[in-house]
Amino acid sequence: MSLSIRCLRGGLFEAEHLASACLVEDDRVRWQVGIDLASFWRSACKPMQLATALECMPGMDLSDAELAIGAASHSGQAAHVEVVSRLLSRLDLSPDALQCGAHPPMHEPTAREVGKPTVLHNNCSGKHTFMLAASRAQGWDLDYRSPEHPLQRRNRARLDEWAGVTHGVAVDGCSVPTFHAPLSGQARAWARLAAEMADGTPAGRVGLAMSRQPFFMSGDGRLDLAVVTGAREPLAVKVGAEGLFCIARPRSRQGIAVKVHTGNDAALAVAVKAVLAELGVPLDGPWPWSEVRNVRKVLVGERVAIM
Secondary structure, three states, X not given: OOEEEEEEEOOEEEEEEEEEEEEEEOOEEEEEEOOOOEEEOHHHHHHHXXXXXXXXXXXXXXXXXXHHHHOOOOOOOHHHHHHHHHHHHHOOOOHHHOOOOOOOOOOHHHHHHHOOOOHHHOOOHHHHHHHHHHHHHHOOOOOOOOOOOHHHHHHHHHHHHHHOOOOEEEEOOOOOEEEEEEHHHHHHHHHHHHHHHHHOOHHHHHHHHHHHOHHHHOOOOXXXXXXXXXXXOXXXXXXXXXXXXXXXXXXXXXXXXXXXXXXXXHHHHHHHHHHHHHOOOOEXXXXXXXXXXXXXXXXXXXXEEEO
């Protein structure tokens, strides 16, 4: 079986994006479409990275919003920045010690308002706050970017265990290590997260927080937020750069990974909805990514999933 996202303009072919998807349950691949493509996790492993950091700093009383921001690729909106700032203050940490760098908020209206961005607007600032706090709690080097840093070695070991593969390593956009694995391994790790959520473990609480507070792990107009709020069952989800999307279904203890080979964001959104519909998880609400509109916002085409 194959999966592609076909872009039509005026009813005529314009482009096509190949995609693959995989579902794992009970540590076995139960459903697959396309190929078992190996790619980088990028941000899609943030819940696992946060779980590792929390193990290094036990005893903290954290809200769902704070946990969600720790696993977030947030949009840099005011509420996101406020939660990260509050966390840093509670932990007695300085934003200057975060190693993620600054970039404009992904939320365009906010980007127009803020002028010069700070590290707090970086979509990974929550993850970096917990990496910094974990390193300080353990007495490790506060520059936590190296793959050989004890925290990053623990992150890789957790992913190796949960995914059942040995990961390749490179550098992510926020300067910390990112890990390379086949789609089946990524789905297997998210099935483990789903099981942890169902069992109510400390690692599972990260996924539950993402499910309960999806705005804080995402932002207005984002795919992650639309999937969680549109589903008729609790889900934890996470987008990763270059066309990866991962899903935990705690009720069925399943993990799902979807990858658009070209990394196209709009095609990914259409692929995710199609895969979930195929697996019996319909999404309610509008799906603007299916529409092709011109600069005047006139509907001129569509994106359709072919499976």
